[in-house]
Amino acid sequence: MSKDHIVSSFDADLSRLDNMIAEMGGLAESQLARSIEALCKRDTEAAERIIPADKKIDALEEEIYEYTVKLLALRQPVADDLRIVISAIKISSVIERIGDYAKNISKRTIVLKDNPSLTGALNTVSRMGDLVQAMIKQALDAYIERDADKAGDVRARDREVDLLHTSLFRELLTYMMEDPRYITPCTHLLFVAKNIERIGDHTTGIAEQVHFMVHGEMLADDRPKDDHSSTTIVTPEDVKNDRESAQP
Amino acid sequence: MSQLAQPILQDEALAALDAAPNLKISARGVDVFYGAKQALFGIDLDIGSRMVTSLIGPSGCGKSTFIRCLNRMNDIIDGCRVEGQILLDGNDIYGHLIDAVQLRALVGMVFQKPNPFPKSIYDNVAYGPRIHGLAAAKDEFDDIVERSLQRAGLWNEVKDRLNEPGTSLSGGQQQRLCIARAIAVSPEVILMDEPCSALDPIATARIEELIDELRENFTIVIVTHSMQQAARVSQRTAFFHLGDVVEVGETEQIFTNPRERRTQDYITGRFG
Amino acid sequence: MTDMAARAPIDTAKSTGDIVRNSLKRRYAAERRFKFYGLTAVCTALAFLAIMLGNIVYKGHSAFVQTNIELEIYLDESVIDPQGHRDPKALISADYGGLIKASLRKKFPDVRKRRDKKALYKLVSGGAAFELYQMVLADPALIGQTVAVSLTASADIDIFNKGGIDINLPESDRRVKDKEIRWLETLRTAGAVSIDFNTRFFTAGDSRDPEQAGVLGAVVGSTLTLIITLLLSFPLGIMAAVYLEEFAPKNRWTDIIEVNINNLAAVPSIVFGLLGLAVFLNFFGLPRSAPLVGGLVLALMTLPTIIIASRAALKSVPPSIREAALGVGASRLQTVVDHVLPLAMPGMLTGTIIGMARALGESAPLLMIGMVAFIVDVPHGPTDPATVLPVQVYLWADSPERAFVERTSAAIMVLLAFLICMNLAAQILRQKFERRW
Numbered sequence: 028m029s030k031d032h033i034v035s036s037f038d039a040d041l042s043r044l045d046n047m048i049a050e051m052g053g054l055a056e057s058q059l060a061r062s063i064e065a066l067c068k069r070d071t072e073a074a075e076r077i078i079p080a081d082k083k084i085d086a087l088e089e090e091i092y093e094y095t096v097k098l099l100a101l102r103q104p105v106a107d108d109l110r111i112v113i114s115a116i117k118i119s120s121v122i123e124r125i126g127d128y129a130k131n132i133s134k135r136t137i138v139l140k141d142n143p144s145l146t147g148a149l150n151t152v153s154r155m156g157d158l159v160q161a162m163i164k165q166a167l168d169a170y171i172e173r174d175a176d177k178a179g180d181v182r183a184r185d186r187e188v189d190l191l192h193t194s195l196f197r198e199l200l201t202y203m204m205e206d207p208r209y210i211t212p213c214t215h216l217l218f219v220a221k222n223i224e225r226i227g228d229h230t231t232g233i234a235e236q237v238h239f240m241v242h243g244e245m246l247a248d249d250r251p252k253d254d255h256s257s258t259t260i261v262t263p264e265d266v267k268n269d270r271e272s273a274q275p
Numbered sequence: 276m277s278q279l280a281q282p283i284l285q286d287e288a289l290a291a292l293d294a295a296p297n298l299k300i301s302a303r304g305v306d307v308f309y310g311a312k313q314a315l316f317g318i319d320l321d322i323g324s325r326m327v328t329s330l331i332g333p334s335g336c337g338k339s340t341f342i343r344c345l346n347r348m349n350d351i352i353d354g355c356r357v358e359g360q361i362l363l364d365g366n367d368i369y370g371h372l373i374d375a376v377q378l379r380a381l382v383g384m385v386f387q388k389p390n391p392f393p394k395s396i397y398d399n400v401a402y403g404p405r406i407h408g409l410a411a412a413k414d415e416f417d418d419i420v421e422r423s424l425q426r427a428g429l430w431n432e433v434k435d436r437l438n439e440p441g442t443s444l445s446g447g448q449q450q451r452l453c454i455a456r457a458i459a460v461s462p463e464v465i466l467m468d469e470p471c472s473a474l475d476p477i478a479t480a481r482i483e484e485l486i487d488e489l490r491e492n493f494t495i496v497i498v499t500h501s502m503q504q505a506a507r508v509s510q511r512t513a514f515f516h517l518g519d520v521v522e523v524g525e526t527e528q529i530f531t532n533p534r535e536r537r538t539q540d541y542i543t544g545r546f547g
Numbered sequence: 548m549t550d551m552a553a554r555a556p557i558d559t560a561k562s563t564g565d566i567v568r569n570s571l572k573r574r575y576a577a578e579r580r581f582k583f584y585g586l587t588a589v590c591t592a593l594a595f596l597a598i599m600l601g602n603i604v605y606k607g608h609s610a611f612v613q614t615n616i617e618l619e620i621y622l623d624e625s626v627i628d629p630q631g632h633r634d635p636k637a638l639i640s641a642d643y644g645g646l647i648k649a650s651l652r653k654k655f656p657d658v659r660k661r662r663d664k665k666a667l668y669k670l671v672s673g674g675a676a677f678e679l680y681q682m683v684l685a686d687p688a689l690i691g692q693t694v695a696v697s698l699t700a701s702a703d704i705d706i707f708n709k710g711g712i713d714i715n716l717p718e719s720d721r722r723v724k725d726k727e728i729r730w731l732e733t734l735r736t737a738g739a740v741s742i743d744f745n746t747r748f749f750t751a752g753d754s755r756d757p758e759q760a761g762v763l764g765a766v767v768g769s770t771l772t773l774i775i776t777l778l779l780s781f782p783l784g785i786m787a788a789v790y791l792e793e794f795a796p797k798n799r800w801t802d803i804i805e806v807n808i809n810n811l812a813a814v815p816s817i818v819f820g821l822l823g824l825a826v827f828l829n830f831f832g833l834p835r836s837a838p839l840v841g842g843l844v845l846a847l848m849t850l851p852t853i854i855i856a857s858r859a860a861l862k863s864v865p866p867s868i869r870e871a872a873l874g875v876g877a878s879r880l881q882t883v884v885d886h887v888l889p890l891a892m893p894g895m896l897t898g899t900i901i902g903m904a905r906a907l908g909e910s911a912p913l914l915m916i917g918m919v920a921f922i923v924d925v926p927h928g929p930t931d932p933a934t935v936l937p938v939q940v941y942l943w944a945d946s947p948e949r950a951f952v953e954r955t956s957a958a959i960m961v962l963l964a965f966l967i968c969m970n971l972a973a974q975i976l977r978q979k980f981e982r983r984w
Contacts, residue, residue: 033480034507036487100530101506351873353797380876390867392886402885403875456875 037102044094044115045171048122051087052167055122056160058084058129059226063156066136066219067149074133084126091119107240114240118170121229121236125163128222135215142212145202151195152216155223158188159230166233175241178234182246188227189254195220196256204266224254299324299464299494300345305359307340307349314340316518317359322464327486327495329505329526332515333541338498341515342466345496346382347375363464380407383457387469389449391441391456396433399441399452400424403460419459427455428485447478454485458493465489467497471504483508502542506530514538603963607956613745613758614700614708616671616734620650621693622683633687643683644676647698655730666727670734672699674759699747700740702757702950704731708742711949722949748957752925753939757950760943762958764925768838768918768933769907769965775842775929776849776906781899783846784853788895791854792861793883812851819848820915828916835917836932844912849902856898860891892980900973904966910937936962 032038058077065073095116098104104112162181169177199213199220235246300322307315315337322328322345330338340349347368349355361368368378380403392399400420403409410416420437424430429451433444441452450470457465467486471479486495486508499505505512506526513523514535522535533539540546624631627641651667652658658667672678675698682696683689699705706712707723708731718725734740751761795801823844827833833840864887872882913919918934919942926933934942936958943955 033477034484034487036484037507096531097527101527103503103506346874348870348873351869376876376878379874384874386867386870386874388867390865390871392868392871393890402872402877406875406877406881406885453871456871460876 037108040098040102041108041111044091044098044112047087047091047094048115048118049167049171051084051091051119051122052163052170054080054084054087055125055129056163056167058126059132059156059163060160062129062132062136063153063223066132066139067153069136069140069144071137071140074136077133078130081126081130084123088119088123091115107243110240110243114170114236117236118233121233124229125226128226131222132219135219139212139215145209145212145216148195148198148202148213148216151191151198152220152223155188155191155195155220155227158184158191159223159227162188162227162230163233166230166237169234169237170240173237173241175238178237178241181234182231185227185231186253188224189252192220192224193253193255193259196259197261200259200261201266201269204261204263221256224256297324297326298322299364300496301362302341302344303360303362305341305344305357305361307337307344307358308356309352310354314518315344318520320513320520320523322494322496323511324494325490325492326511327490327497327509328511328513329509330496330498330513330515331500331502331505331541332521334500336515337518338515339468342468342496342498345464345466346379346384348379348384350375380460381462382464382466383460383462385450385453385457385465385467385470388473389446389453391444391449391452393440393442395438396424396441396444396452397437400455400459403456407460409460423455423459424452426458426489427451428481428488429455445478447474447481450474450478450482451485454482454489458489462493464494464496467495469498469500472500479504502530514541516541603956603959605956607953607958607960609709609711610748610953610957611745612709612742613747614705615697615741615743616700616704617695617697617739617741618647618650618654618671619693620646620679620696622646622690623649624691627683627690628687633690635684638684638687639680641680641683642676643679647671647675647679655733663726666724667730669701670704670727670730672701672758673756674754675699697741697743699758702948703727705758706949706953707731708740711953748954752923753921753934753942754923757946757948757954760951760954762936762939762961764922765934765936765939765958766961766965767925768841768922769935771838771926771929771933772841772845772913772935773903773907775838776845777899777903779842779846780849780853780902784850784899784902785857785895787850788854788857788861789883789888792858793887794879808851808854812855815911816848816909817911817915819844820912822847823912823916834930834932836920836922836934837930838926838933838935839929840916841913841918841933841935842929844916845906845909848909848912849906852902852905853895853898856901857891857895860894860898861887863894864890889980893977896973896976896980900969904969907966907969908937908962910935910941913938914941936965 058080061073062077064070065077095112098112102108162184165177165184166181169175169181196217199217202209203213238244238246298321302318302320302322305315305318305320306313318337318341320341330342332338343349344357344361345363345368349357357369363373363378363381366373392402394402397420400423401410401416404416404419410419421430421434424433429448432448433439433452441449444452450473454465454470471482474482483504486497489495497505497509499508509526511523512526512529514521514529514533514537516537522529522533522538524534529538530542533542623646626646627643628634628637630637648664648668651670652664655667658664678698679696700708703712703722704727707728712721712723714721714728731740747759748761749766750763751759752764754760791801791804823840827840827843828835833843868886868890869882872886873879877885913935918938920932920934921942922932922934924931940955940958940962943951943958
């Protein structure tokens with residue numbers, strides 16, 4: 028975007044804002060990574076460390092909020108400066124939600140510890156987690172670099188996450204119908220998957236905000252949604268057919 | 276003119292100075308009369324050292340009157356009477372220990388409309404040091420002129436034409452020349468009475484950047500009718516209304532959450 | 548059934564455009580009339596000026612040339628310097644007139660009658676003898692030789708030669724008689740009559756004989772008087788104005804002073820002359836008719852003008868300059884001297900020149916202090932008796948002689964030239980001091 032301001036302290040203020048967003052985003056990223064790792068490795072100690080660390084993300088969000096209010100009052104930004112500050116507010120609240128989801132995943136990890144493993148499902152979850160982490164990183168990079176094209180790319184990648192979520196949803200329903208012992212862990216896993224899918228949506232929201240920040244217009248077209256879990260139905264017949272088709 | 280400081284008041288002021296070593300100017304109970312009409316009513320205000328304090332308020336609220344008390348420019352107005360106490364580093368500026376001419380070498384002023392002398396750029400900046408005897412030889416003067424113009428951010432634009440008249444510069448450059456002229460005598464305080472009101476936005480931005488740089492070495496008091504400028508430029512803000520200080524505090528606090536209703540009404544544009 | 552016929556909208560109020568358009572013709576006509584009146588006024592003023600100047604130039608231009616008659620004169624040593632010692636006392640007392648007369652007699656040997664001889668001698672000026680003396684004094688080696696000398700013709704001959712006397716009048720009405728005309732013609736055919744530039748007008752003082760009269764005495768007197776006036780009124784006026792404007796407190800006393808100064812500027816100049824007479828001449832006993840006293844009187848007269856003009860010039864300096872100077876820490880005096888005075892100087896100089904020009908043309912106060920006397924010698928210092936140009940004009944204008952008439956106009960032209968020079972000087976000084984702010 029534009030060159031340096033004549034009043035250099037204004038540039039310093041905006042840089043500080045970027046740094047805070049980057050720091051918050053980095054924290055959230057690492058929270059997510061570690062919570063998924065803890066989940067897959069069934070490491071409850073790691074999970075227990077993640078939960079209180081979320082406070083730091085909340086504190087940063089508050090700090091960013093106060094800072095943007097101060098910037099608006101004292102600098103009266105307009106045009107692109109205004110969009111940067113407004114975007115920072117929205118993005119920081121989104122990152123805070125991502126942090127909350129990561130905390131939630133860790134909470135469920137502790138519950139799932141004593142339950143039978145669902146390696147296949149966990150692998151899917153792990154893959155979803157990797158995808159979403161990459162998306163978060165790219166979205167935040169796009170924000171710092173003010174790169175709308177990078178942001179547009181993030182939007183497209185959410186599709187894969189949604190597809191994975193739909194298939195995992197089906198899979199877990201199938202497990203639950205096969206064996207009642209799986210109901211507890213699968214339900215928790217459902218929530219975990221849903222959390223990760225929501226994180227993907229939120230990250231797309233960050234990307235859209237970046238586009239607005241750069242171009243000054245909201246993205247008109249609807250986001251491609253390939254999450255069909257809300258309409259997924261699995262009947263006992265489907266379970267039987269699946270089992271039969273799985274046999275040679 | 277002002278009464279001599281009562282011993283008790285002086286001790287209080289000195290105590291305040293000890294408590295807040297960054298206090299540069301301290302005004303207590305300042306009343307200003309133009310003939311029979313009173314313009315300022317018992318102003319109590321502290322100006323911190325090495326920071327920018329801005330005075331805001333509607334027209335005729337007394338902010339210009341107050342700032343002109345700080346370097347005794349009100350002395351030249353017939354019928355103007357100043358009462359109360361104004362201390363600069365603990366010394367009463369209306370007492371007989373400080374002479375008005377000496378005071379104005381310590382407290383410089385930049386005016387609303389740029390008013391360079393109709394002399395060359397060099398002579399404009401060198402005039403103050405010359406009359407105060409701050410330099411003797413030509414190269415000392417050259418030094419002072421170059422340093423002042425560099426600090427004012429004007430050196431690169433005028434270094435090849437120091438002998439041209441000061442009035443041949445553009446408005447923004449003239450104002451920066453006036454700032455260079457003010458800092459050439461190495462004052463401790465710089466007073467600015469609406470310095471950007473006659474300038475376009477780019478020139479204004481340059482001056483604001485300059486003020487940011489200057490505050491590392493000088494105490495700056497700026498009167499401005501643009502609240503946005505006060506918000507951008509200052510660390511402390513005082514809101515004047517009808518000759519009174521309604522509220523004074525950290526600029527951030529004044530503009531995000533002022534304590535007084537009147538302050539909020541003014542800065543949000545709810546009353547003229 | 549609704550009446551759908553369109554009813555014409557009632558035009559109760561004309562639009563602004565229409566009203567303005569109607570008034571335009573009247574307004575422009577008024578403007579044209581005004582311009583015409585203004586132009587007429589300017590033309591009338593210029594016409595008067597042209598008539599006055601034209602009249603003066605017409606009457607006076609001939610005074611700048613003078614008829615001279617060349618005679619062969621034998622510088623008889625026995626007449627000029629009988630002792631032969633070239634003693635100045637002897638030289639000065641010699642009868643040069645006799646030598647001239649001898650030369651004329653030689654030229655016109657057939658003039659016998661006493662009356663005719665007298666008329667013949669009157670061809671040359673009465674001061675021709677003195678001219679001859681000056682020539683001999685300058686070069687005593689000429690004594691004993693016969694030299695061709697160009698002598699000033701008498702006033703009547705001079706006027707006649709310039710065509711100022713009507714030949715058609717009967718002889719008894721004329722100043723120049725027929726025989727004189729005949730003699731003149733004889734000289735003319737011999738090539739002895741010439742019209743040369745009248746340097747005497749610029750090098751000689753006043754004289755009873757118009758052909759010998761010059762303005763030098765008056766010019767020097769005027770110059771000395773004006774110098775004294777300037778030296779006194781300029782510094783006093785400037786300093787008074789600076790004090791009143793910059794330093795004096797604004798109270799009732801200064802108001803009274805200001806009113807009095809304004810009134811003094813309008814006081815008739817002759818009153819200053821009376822003051823000069825009473826105080827400078829009678830009380831202090833200063834020499835009468837001296838440029839010193841004249842300068843003092845005129846200084847008093849010009850002082851109010853200079854003070855008023857200087858105060859106006861000081862007032863016109865914008866207060867922002869003063870504030871800027873004070874803000875940097877200049878004292879009141881430094882502010883005034885370094886900043887205000889240089890800016891006010893053009894206005895002050897203009898006021899001074901106006902005052903000086905008025906003083907140059909004043910005669911009434913100087914008449915009162917005695918500068919009306921007939922002064923022949925060119926003054927050498929401010930205490931020598933002198934006269935000034937306007938008084939000289941007045942004295943000459945009194946005389947009915949034709950030759951003085953032309954010299955009066957010529958003196959007026961010199962006075963005007965003096966004024967123009969002063970104004971030019973003022974312009975140059977103004978431009979030198981003018982600064983933009």
